[in-house]
Amino acid sequence: MFTFENVYKIMNLGSAVESMPKIRLDKLIKRYGAVQVLHGIDLEMDEDEFTVLVGPSGCGKSTTLRMIAGLESVSDGEIYINDKPVSHLEPKDRGLAMVFQDYALYPHMDVARNISFALRLQKRPKAEIDAKVREVAATVGLSEFLHRKPGALSGGQRQRVAMARALAKDSDIFLFDEPLSNLDAKLRGQMRAELGVMRQNVHKNMIYVTHDQIEAMTLADRIVVMHGGYIQQQGKPEELFKRPANKFVAGFLGSPPMNFLDAELKSDGDQLFAAGDGFKLAVPSELAATLGETAGAVTLGIRPSDLNYDPDAADDVALDLRVTVSEYIGAQSVLMCACGGASVTVELKSETPIALGETLRFAVRPEGIHLFDRKTEKAL
Amino acid sequence: MNSQTFNKLTPYMFMAPAVIIMAIALLYPLGYMVYGSFRDWDPSQSISETEFVGFKNYITLFFDPAFRESLSVTLIFAFTVVIAEMVIGVGLALLLDRNIRGMSVLRTLFILPMMIAPVVVGLMWRYMYHPTVGTFNRTLKSWGFEGVDWLGQHALLSVIIADIWQWTPFIFILALAALQSLPRSALEAARIDGATGWQQIIYIKLPLMMPVLIVTALLRLIDAFKVLEVILVMTEGGPGLSTEIVALRISRTATEFRELGTAAAMSNYLLILLLFFTLAMFAFTRLQEARAARLARQVQEEG
Structure with a gap:
């Protein structure tokens, strides 16, 4: 296919x-x-x-x-x-060519001379240098500023000069x-x-x-x-x-960052569960199959984006979270919640009516469950 | 007095003590000197008994070959020492601007000469230059060379060397400070752009240090015009007039020749010369500030 x-x-x-x-x-x-x-x-x-x-x-x-x-x-x-x-x-x-955090422009040279410094050191022909400077300056949108000194440029423009200087070198x-x-x-x-x-x-x-x-x-x-x-x-x-x-x-990686909860791995019949303070989540069978014989104490990781507000979710695929802080950031709100003794961050559409102190049920996407060894912190 | 005028006056009241002290300590003697320079004045007379002679003192000096000689010695001395000190001081700073073991000790050693009192420096160099027992000639002779008549035939060169020894450290520490405040990343960018050590110095370091170097040079120049003690102790202006700088001539005119009016006029000539350099320095820093302000404004206008 x-x-x-x-x-x-x-x-x-x-x-x-x-x-x-x-x-x-x-x-x-x-x-x-x-x-x-x-x-x-x-x-x-x-x-x-x-x-x-x-x-x-x-x-x-x-x-x-x-x-x-x-x-x-x-x-x-x-x-x-x-x-x-x-x-x-x-x-x-x-x-090689390098762009620095503080741009590292030569303050006493204008934009054109900043861009052409490396080429001038190489003693390239003047016509070639001029052509290269014009070409590179056009690429980064600096053509009008070629005769300005860095002191007369805004932060964004300086950034472009630094970029242009690196590009001009042909590294x-x-x-x-x-x-x-x-x-x-x-x-x-x-x-x-x-x-x-x-x-x-x-x-x-x-x-x-x-x-x-x-x-x-x-x-x-x-x-x-x-x-x-x-x-x-x-x-x-x-x-x-x-x-x-x-x-x-x-x-x-990920924003808001992943939530971490202390949990114990427990078997109940065929099904493996990650249970902790106030929750007991079923571990998906694909993940359980790779675990083998592992010690019980793990860290459970769930990204906020893998938690969906769902009042009707079953017990073993959901967390019950008590809202402690709500940060309105436009279409979404970021909720800081308590899950037992731990703190869990979730994202929620802002129009969902919620009150602080309310306990809400969030379904966990099965592929969103990550398990880490509590000692080595390696993924299981 | 209502409270508003009182408030307006407050800053001036705070400034008053300083202004009064400045006026007494600076302006009064200066005015006295300018006043005295227009009079025929012997130290035995009080200034009220002296005769007003107009510009006579200035005109006589202007055509006095001894004073002109003295002025040219001063100019040669000042420009030679400043140029030599700039080259050596900046060179040393460029060499020592690195982190190697013991560098802080080395730097301290380098600035020691500056801390010695000028009279002591003069005495020290006079003994070292001594034709028979001085360090230089003894060393030269032990190597089988002829001794040099340091303070005789080469008197001006000898005092120039002593001044360079004493004041190069001043340039050195200022140049080093300027070097160490250069943007590190610009130098790193230059290294990546392919600049060799020399090219970094010529294209990046020196141009960026230039504002500091110009002010330093002017400061040194102003100072070099006023040098007195070292030369007084080493040569007393001799032999002949070969090392008689203006400051020394002023002092001799006042004490030996007992012509206070002429000495005052001479001081004024020196003052005018120094004023010229000082104004040049001010103009330079103002120009720099104005340029920086203009650039900042340009950026702001564009938002």
Whole structure:
């Protein structure tokens, strides 16, 4: 049967066989004195892949990117670009372009000179440089501002200059270090969309660091979730969203974040149940089949989007939640509820009449049940 | 007095003590000097007994070859030391702007000369320059070279060297501060854009440091015009007039030649020169501010 999903699979398989990984990190380690901040990062990025490194502050994502760029030294391990080790090379000899969080424009040069700096250093012919600057400036919508200094540009325009400067270099690899985090929310959304469009037209390896999981989900071919100097999980956005490898990834991706409840696994006849303070949910048979003999104590994870308001749901597929806080955010309201001693967040259409303190019944979508080992926090 | 005028006056009342002290300590002597420069004035006379001579003191000075010589020595001295100190100070700052072990000790050592009293510096260098027992000539002779007549034939060069030794650290710490406040990421961007160490200095670091460097140079220049103690102790302006800078000549005119009016007029010439540099400095900073304000306004207007 012809589906786009199949086409996608075939294409992906094909490309995986043909192309060599463009960038490979091999047991990359970073130490500052006695403190180790990266603990052996192994990562392969395919040709033309848009890889997003995402994680909370201090997880090592920016350090990893800066090591690839050559701005931080490598304590141990190696970085390969096109199978060539590069960790001993200067940044300028690695053939990459980078967009910085604070844009890093040269304040004393106008937009045109900012964009053309790398080309001028390469002593390219003036006509070629001018043509390139005009072309790139047009791509990012800066043509009218070529003779402005960065000080006379708004945040969004500066961001575009940084982008244009990276594009003008014709590098094979683009690095982005939280490029949108200095912009206000509206502009960030707009620039994110523009980046997405640019992504369609520019077929290069891109590595993008962000702490914003929405940027990560919307832009990435491959998401790499990092935490505490380790890679927690990597893969396609939907893969990570649907099958998080551990509790951290499950809680990090998705907004509002996943709810976690302490539960015990109990068999009752053929059926396996996850029971806790005030609930007893049937574990779907597909999931139960993969569990095997596991200890009883688990963490139950359910995303707010997998909880649907349904007063008529059966006991073993539903949670009874007492509303404690309601946040109106337009069409939807986000409800903070109590489920026994735990707190659970759900989303609800705003027109549903509810009162604080009321107990409501929410049906759990069977595929929305995630179980994690309570000790190792690994997905079961 | 109603409360509104009282409120308006309040800030001036708070300012009054400072204004009065400034007037007594600064404006009064200055006015006295300007007044005195128009009179034929011997130290034995009180100023009321002196005779008004108009611009005579200024005109005599203008055509006085000794004063002109003194002025040209001052100009040569000031510009030479400032240029040399800028080059060495900024160069050192560029070299030492990095994190290596013991750097803070090194930096402290570098700025020590600045902290020594000028008279001590003068004495120290006079002994080091001494033709027979001085460090320099003894070292030269032990290497088998001829001794150099430092404070004789090369007096101006010798005082220039001493001043460079003492005041390069001033440029160094200001240049270092300027360097360390440069946007780190812009330098990183330059490294990725392919700039070598030299290219980073020429295209990024120096242009971005320029506002600080210009003000620093002007400050040093103003200071170099007023230098007195080191030269007084080392050479007393000699041999001949070869190191007699204007400040020294003023002091000698007043004490040895006992011509207070001429000394005052000379001071005024120096004052006018310094005022010119000071105004240049103000104009430069105002220009910078105006430019920054204009850019900010431009952004705001566009929303």
